[in-house]
Amino acid sequence: MKKTKIKVKPRVITVLKVIGVILCLLLGVFLFYLKQINDLKSLDYSDKASNKILFSYKKDYIMSIGKNETLNKAFESDDYNEDNLDIYRRIKYVPHKDLISNINKAIKLGYKYSDINIIFKHGDNDSVKRFLKRDKVKYLEEFFSIDYAKLDNYERYLKYADETGEDEDVTVLCVNLDLDKEDYVDAVKVEKFSIDMLVNKHRYLSEDYEPNDLMEIPEEYVSEAGMKSSRIAFNAFKEMSNAASKEGYGIVINSAYRSYQDQVELGEYYKKWYGQSYVDKYVAKPGFSEHQTGLAYDVGSRSVNVFANSREYQWMKDNAYKYGFIERFTKRYENITGFRMEAWHYRYVGKDIAKYIHDNNISFEEYWAINLDK
Ligand SMILES: [Zn+2]
Secondary structure (H helix, E strand, O other): OOOOOOOOOHHHHHHHHHHHHHHHHHHHHHHHHHHHHHHHHOOOOOHHHHHHHHHOOOHHHHHHHOOOHHHHHHHHOOOOOHHHHHHHOOOOOOOOOOHHHHHHHHHHHOOOHHHHHHHHHOOOHHHHHHHOOOOOOOOOHHHHOOOOOOHHHHHHHHHHHHHHOOOHHHHHHHHHOOOOOOOOOOOEEOOOOOOOOOOEOOEEOOOOOOOOOEEEOOHHHEOOOOOEEEHHHHHHHHHHHHHHHHOOOOEEEEEOOOOHHHHHHHHHHHHHHHOHHHHHHHOOOOOOOHHHHOOEEEEEEOOOOOHHHOHHHHHHHHHHHHHOEEEEEOHHHHHHHOOOOEEEEEEEOOHHHHHHHHHHOOOHHHHHHHHHOO
16 A cells, blocks of 8 residues: 655645634633633623723722722713722712713712712702702702702702701701691692501692591490591500500590591581681691591590590500500691691501600601601
């Protein structure tokens, strides 16, 4: 047999060698790239952010900082501005759609990172955007050191403080409760039944609203048959009334749930006897009465006509909160509740809130503004 020898030209070998070296180099570069990306991804930076970090030569910087959600968003964003990098990393992340462009705007207006953190704490994406349309506010802390201050109310805070001379705390509280507006004007509609719902002269219920769990109250608890209530409130009332009764106190319900139409008729009744100005002053307009929630009761003593003079009133002062009830309209808070003192009007808010309000001696409006107004 004749051996055949394949003869390869030396030039071809050289070319193949060069290709081999290039392929090895490319593979090396690719592996190096993967390693870099993985370093960043292990710190929760997204693919998009990691690539941008890498190709803008910021990897060392990021690795020295570590995890940072705001930086991740910044590198993902088309609004990323390298000059603002050191501020981005100091901004506490909030899930706002325009986070990065809002930070850029705030920096342009002259806000420091600490100011920007304050701003983001007090409003959602759109409120922040609106707030940044105004010139830089010199003393942000003036109102926004108060946790529940709102960016959107800033103008009203200034006006209210200026007009009334009240301090920042009172100003923020009153404006958030719309007390800078006239009663019944520009009111907020309350849609959903809940034991912590707030209905007053600035927050109303629609004509057809009624509580989810409306029931008729058994006759032994009421001064007149046929009264209705929210079941959850009545169960608590029953427990309270039975406890009082065991100790020798007689508490009776004189008025409970009142529909919109009931409130219309009540207004007409008082108008007939006492005139319109009495009605305007003392009777809530239809939709604006807490009785429509099904969670409020006017109570009386079984032995004394004037409830405020009764032993039962004292008992309620000491014990109602244990069952989830608060005395709703006290003398001390007439300016906030918008109602003169009504010793007989109790509101069910649940045991936790009632205890808090009792222990801290505040009004339901204050509790709501601080804890529930989201
Ligand atoms: Zn009442």
